[in-house]
Amino acid sequence: MLLVEDEDGYADELGEYLQNHGLTSTRISRLDRLCDTVQQIAPRVVALDQFVHGVDALVLLPQLRAVFAGGIVLLTGNSDQTDRVVGLELGADDFIVKTQPPREILARLRAVIRRSAAMPAPDIAAPAQPAESEDGPRWRIDLERRALFAPDGTPVHLTSTEFELLAFLSPRIGRPASRAELYDAILRRAPTGPEDRAIDNLVSRVRAALAPFLHAHNPIRSMRGIGYVFVGLDVATDQS
Known part of the structure; x- marks a missing residue:
């Protein structure tokens, strides 16, 4: 197992408990070594602290999942449901609050290892391709006509800025994508201050426009302290 944790006390206590119960761990305390270490030691599971030296590890989940087919468990002191949902959407297999008893953490790590071992290994050497959906028609963005079409061909009404x-x-x-990045790319300006909610309101309007087609799925997730992340509509882009 690979443990990614910057708190020495917690890492030592958890590592010792796991070791005493038959789960040996290697520990690193920096996110910049994560993918390289995973490829070097090929652990069965990665237990990843959500915040390492102030950096939200959620932003690295897509890169980690691209090179690692084993189990990924996020450890956090944060009980926010949105973060848990985003983490699972981005490739984590479980999300464990650190205050859980070590016995439960061990049991859930073992469960993730069992599930990962039972799954056929995906081809992670080749980049993912935007293949046609196996489940039928896809959402389609027509960049020339600046239009969005639901899988059944229904046009979705969006304003120019929403599109x-x-x-x-x-x-x-x-x-x-950070809020600052979205202000610059979409509104072509900087936020006027903390009370400027233009991007947040814009995201809310896009969610509302898509909601009738999505059966409670939220494709644009909030990331506390960062901005927003798009978790997918199975979109095909038409530039013709």
């Missing part, structure tokens, strides 16, 4: 937001986010699936 620009979706067109900007859709190629960036799994990659967070």
